[in-house]
Amino acid sequence: MTSAPGSLRPASVQPRTLGDLAVAVSGSVDPADRDLLVTGVVLGSVDAQPGDLFVAVPGARSHGARYAQAALDAGAVAVLTDEAGLDLLRAEQTAVGEPSHQRPVPVVLLPTGSDPQRAAGAAAAFFYDHPSTALTSFGVTGTNGKTTTTYLLDHLLTALGRTVGLVGTVETRSGSRVLPSRLTTPDAASLQAVLATMREDGVDVLAMEVSSHSISQRRVDGLHFDVVGFTNLSQDHLDFHGDLDRYFAAKAELFTAERARRGVVVLDDEWGQRLAATADIPVVTLSVGRRGTPVGDWSVRDVQEGPAGTTFTVAHSDGRSMRVRTTLPGSFNIANAALALVMVVESGVDVGTVTAALEAAGGMSPAVPGRMEQVADRPRVVVDFAHNPDALALALEALRPTTAGRLVVVFGATGERDTTKRPVMGRIAVEGADVVVVTDDDPHAEEPAGIRTQVLDGAREAAAAALPGRDVDVLEAAPRALAIRAAVLAADDEDTVLVAGRGHEVWQEIDGVDHPLDDRVEARAAVADRAQRTTKEHSE
Numbered sequence: 001m002t003s004a005p006g007s008l009r010p011a012s013v014q015p016r017t018l019g020d021l022a023v024a025v026s027g028s029v030d031p032a033d034r035d036l037l038v039t040g041v042v043l044g045s046v047d048a049q050p051g052d053l054f055v056a057v058p059g060a061r062s063h064g065a066r067y068a069q070a071a072l073d074a075g076a077v078a079v080l081t082d083e084a085g086l087d088l089l090r091a092e093q094t095a096v097g098e099p100s101h102q103r104p105v106p107v108v109l110l111p112t113g114s115d116p117q118r119a120a121g122a123a124a125a126f127f128y129d130h131p132s133t134a135l136t137s138f139g140v141t142g143t144n145g146k147t148t149t150t151y152l153l154d155h156l157l158t159a160l161g162r163t164v165g166l167v168g169t170v171e172t173r174s175g176s177r178v179l180p181s182r183l184t185t186p187d188a189a190s191l192q193a194v195l196a197t198m199r200e201d202g203v204d205v206l207a208m209e210v211s212s213h214s215i216s217q218r219r220v221d222g223l224h225f226d227v228v229g230f231t232n233l234s235q236d237h238l239d240f241h242g243d244l245d246r247y248f249a250a251k252a253e254l255f256t257a258e259r260a261r262r263g264v265v266v267l268d269d270e271w272g273q274r275l276a277a278t279a280d281i282p283v284v285t286l287s288v289g290r291r292g293t294p295v296g297d298w299s300v301r302d303v304q305e306g307p308a309g310t311t312f313t314v315a316h317s318d319g320r321s322m323r324v325r326t327t328l329p330g331s332f333n334i335a336n337a338a339l340a341l342v343m344v345v346e347s348g349v350d351v352g353t354v355t356a357a358l359e360a361a362g363g364m365s366p367a368v369p370g371r372m373e374q375v376a377d378r379p380r381v382v383v384d385f386a387h388n389p390d391a392l393a394l395a396l397e398a399l400r401p402t403t404a405g406r407l408v409v410v411f412g413a414t415g416e417r418d419t420t421k422r423p424v425m426g427r428i429a430v431e432g433a434d435v436v437v438v439t440d441d442d443p444h445a446e447e448p449a450g451i452r453t454q455v456l457d458g459a460r461e462a463a464a465a466a467l468p469g470r471d472v473d474v475l476e477a478a479p480r481a482l483a484i485r486a487a488v489l490a491a492d493d494e495d496t497v498l499v500a501g502r503g504h505e506v507w508q509e510i511d512g513v514d515h516p517l518d519d520r521v522e523a524r525a526a527v528a529d530r531a532q533r534t535t536k537e538h539s540e
C-alpha cells in the first residue's frame with residue numbers, strides 16, 4: 001500500500017451554502033446554518049482543510065462521526081451525517097463538556113432510511129458542479145490489467161492529441177500535477193475534487209481504474225462513464241467480497257445505465273462471457289484467444305513476436321481493422337492493448353485516425369511503473385505487480401520463452417487479505433519457475449512467518465508432486481530486501497529473476513508502520529553488488 005500525502009483539489013472553487021448542499025442530498029439543516037458557506041467536501045478527516053464540509057458516514061470498521069472532531073480541528077466548518085452520526089456527535093460534545101452557550105457544530109442531516117454511502121458522491125458532485133460532464137471518461141475494471149490498460153489508454157489518447165487525466169493505483173495525474181495514489185480508486189469526495197482539478201487544468205479526457213471495492217462503496221457515484229472496459233476476473237479480494245459471484249456482481253454494476261453509456265468486454269474468461277450476456281448497456285465484445293474462447297465482435301489476429309516487440313491486428317467482424325505494435329511483454333498485454341484500442345474506437349474515433357496516431361507515436365509501448373518493468377539485464381531482473389494466482393502464472397509464462405537459464409521468482413502474500421490464495425500462489429510459482437523464494441509482502445498486522453508458511457505449504461506440496469526430472473528449489477527468505485538480494489546474488493547471467501507482488505510500491509506496511517521498500521531499488525543495488533563481486537573474483 002502506498003503511503004501518500006494529500007489529494008488533488010482545484011485551486012479555485014465556488015463556495016456553496018449549507019442549505020444548497022442539504023438540498024443536493026435531500027437532507028435537512030438548521031435554518032440558522034443555511035447560509036453558512038463551505039469551500040470543500042471531504043470524507044476522510046486526514047484530508048480535511050479549513051472551510052470543508054466533513055461527510056461522516058458509517059464504514060465497515062467505524063462511523064465517520066468518530067473522526068468529526070479531528071476534521072473540525074483541521075478546519076472543517078460543518079458535518080454531513082445520518083442519525084447515528086448525529087447521536088455520536090452530540091454524545092462526544094457532551095463528553096468533552098462543551099459549554100452550553102456554545103452552538104453545536106452545523107450539521108446537514110440525511111433523511112431517515114436513505115443510504116448514507118450515497119451522500120459523499122452526491123454532495124461532492126454538486127459542490128464541484130458535476131465536473132465529470134466536462135470530460136470524456138473511460139473506466140477500466142477487472143482483476144488484472146486495470147493499471148496497464150489505463151496507461152495504454154493514456155498513451156493512445158495523448159497520441160490522438162487529447163489532454164488526458166489519469167486515476168489509478170500508481171498515481172493520480174491532472175496536467176502537470178501528479179500525486180502517488182493511496183487507493184486504486186479514491187473515495188467519492190476526493191474523486192470529485194480530482195475531476196474538478198482536471199477541468200481546471202484543461203484535461204478533456206479521463207482514463208481511470210475502477211476497483212470492485214470502489215463500486216461496492218459508491219466511490220464512483222457522481223460519475224457517468226462514456227466507455228467502460230472489463231479485462232478479466234479471477235481469484236482475489238475474497239476477504240472483502242466473500243465469493244467470486246459477489247466479486248463479479250460488484251464489477252458488473254459498472255456495466256449498468258446508472259454508471260456508464262457503453263462497454264467493451266474481453267471474452268477470454270467465463271466471467272467476461274457472463275458479463276457480455278447480462279450487461280444492461282450496449283456492449284461490444286473482444287476476444288484475444290486465450291483458452292479457446294468464443295469469437296467476439298472484435299478479435300485479435302496475426303500475432304507476430306519479433307525483436308522489436310509484438311505486432312498484432314485488432315479486427316472487427318464488419319471488416320475494420322488496426323495493425324499495432326507493443327513492446328510490453330506477455331500475451332496478457334496484447335489483451336490490455338487491444339482493450340484500450342477498442343474502447344477508444346467505441347468512444348467514436350475511427351480506426352484510420354487511431355492507426356495513424358499510433359504510427360506517429362511508434363506503437364503502444366507506454367512505460368508502466370512496476371508492471372513487467374525490467375530493471376537489470378544480467379541477470380535479467382523484472383519487477384511486477386502480480387499478486388494473485390492468475391497474474392503470477394501469466395507473468396511467469398511471459399518470461400519463460402525468453403529465459404535461457406533458470407527462472408527464479410521472489411514473492412509473498414499480503415497479510416489480512418484473502419488467505420485462500422496463499423497456497424495456490426505457492427503451487428503456481430512452482431509450476432512456472434525453477435527456483436521459488438517465498439518472502440513477505442505487506443504483512444499488515446499478521447505474523448509474517450505464518451503467512452510464508454501457508455505459501456510454502458502450497459509450494460512444497462507442488463514441488464513434491466512435480467514430474468520426474470523437474471526439480472524446483474523452494475526457499476524461504478525474509479525480510480524482503482534480503483530475499484531479493486539473495487536471489488540476485490545466486491542467479492547466473494542467463495537467469496531471470498521475477499520479483500512479484502509489489503510493483504511500483506515504495507512502502508511496506510508491517511503492523512501499522514510504513515517502512516520504505518522499493519523492489520526496483522533493492523534489485524538494482526543487488527545487481528550492482530553482484531557485478532562488483534564478479535569483477536573482484538575475476539581480478540583475484
Ligand SMILES: CC(=O)N[C@H]1[C@@H](OP(=O)(O)OP(=O)(O)OC[C@H]2O[C@@H](n3ccc(=O)[nH]c3=O)[C@H](O)[C@@H]2O)O[C@H](CO)[C@@H](O)[C@@H]1O[C@H](C)C(=O)N[C@@H](C)C(=O)N[C@H](CCC(=O)O)C(=O)O
Nearest residue numbers: 043044045059060061062063064067183184185187211213
Ligand atoms: C475495505 C475498504 O475498502 N475500506 C475502505 C473504506 O473503509 P471503511 O468502510 O472500513 O471505513 P472505516 O475505516 O470504517 O471508516 C469509516 C469512515 O470514517 C472515515 N475515517 C476513518 C478513519 C480516520 O482516521 N478518519 C476518517 O475520517 C472514513 O473516511 C470513512 O468514511 O473506506 C475508506 C475511506 O474511503 C478507505 O480508506 C478504506 O480503504 C482501505 C484503507 C483499503 O485498504 N482498501 C483497499 C482494500 C481497497 O479499497 N482497494 C481497492 C483496490 C483493490 C484492487 O483491485 O487491488 C482500491 O480501490 O484501492
Ligand SMILES: Nc1ncnc2c1ncn2[C@@H]1O[C@H](COP(=O)(O)OP(=O)(O)OP(=O)(O)O)[C@@H](O)[C@H]1O
Nearest residue numbers: 143144145146147148169332371384385386391395
Ligand atoms: N490482462 C491481464 N490479465 C492477467 N494478468 C495481467 C493482465 N494485465 C496485467 N497482468 C498482471 O497483473 C499484474 C497487475 O497488473 P495491473 O497493475 O495492470 O492490474 P490491476 O488490475 O491494476 O491490478 P491492481 O488492481 O491490483 O492494482 C501485472 O503486474 C501483471 O503481472
